[in-house]
Amino acid sequence: MSNRARYSIGTALAVLAIAAFAFLNYFKAEPARAPIPLKPGPTILPSPSPPPLLRPPPRPPVPAVSQPWLTNRTTNLPEFPWPPPAASTSYVMPSELLKGLVTTSEVTSAVLFALERSGYVERSFFRTNDDGIVLVTRLERIEKDGAPVSNGGRWPTFIREPASLDIVGFLRGLFFIDPGHYRLIVFVFQQPPFSQSSDKISQKDARELLRLGVNMLPAEIAGRPFSGACTVLVYEFASDGGAVQVIESELTGKQHLEKAGILAQLNRPN
Secondary structure (H helix, E strand, O other): OOHHHHHHHHHHHHHHHHHHHHHHHHHHHHHOOOOOOOOOOOOOOOOOOOOOOOOOOOOOOOOOOOOOOOOOOOOOOEOOOOOOOOOEEEEOOOHHHHHHOOOOOHHHHHHHHHHHOOOOOOOOEEEEEOOEEEEEEOOOOEOOOHHHHHOOOHHHHOOOHHHHHHHHHOOOOOOOOOEHHHHHHHEEEEEOOOOOOOOOOHHHHHHHHHHHHHHHHHHHHOEEEOOEEEEEEEEEEEEEEOEEEEOOOOOOHHHHHHOHHHHHHOOOOO
């Protein structure tokens, strides 16, 4: 082999060796490449469910009324003077008399029935400041022992014939009714206890009460559950033929109800 041929082969081998060296060094120095992350595709949300049918909200439960007299104030009844004016005497009815009566209507009806059978056919209703009920009878003339007069003058008109009036006395509110004793009976149906004021009720006020009250209980009041008490206030007046004033009674409240015949009627079965 000639020298030229040997030179050419050696040169080619040298070039190949250099290329192989360079190739190996390139991959040795090249760090491992991190895999290329795939791009996330679009997020597919679940289809929204159709809205529920619209319904009215449920009504709140009606709270149990443990004390029916402490409910919302009744505004369609006139208010009785409260605390009540000082009575001549009073009486809290025993619960046995009202046993089995569960509504205000039943209680007042029982009292009204006893009043009717005792001759008291006129009455009117009021409310108290504590949301109780007041039943007022007509002012009547009574004997000194508390029994109604029996000579036809039980329900007086109070004013004499105009010719006999003294104008000064009339303007002072004396009213010139016949001498004697008169009585106004007031029934208070109420659970909260109460006291009487020191105010005095006049005979004129006693007569006006019957006119100012309402003739019957509204239905929403009549249907109330009743768990209170019935207190009787008796206002007794004495007249000397000129002035009339409320007096302290010589009888108890219970005796007034007995003499009027009301208590016996309440004790009777219907």
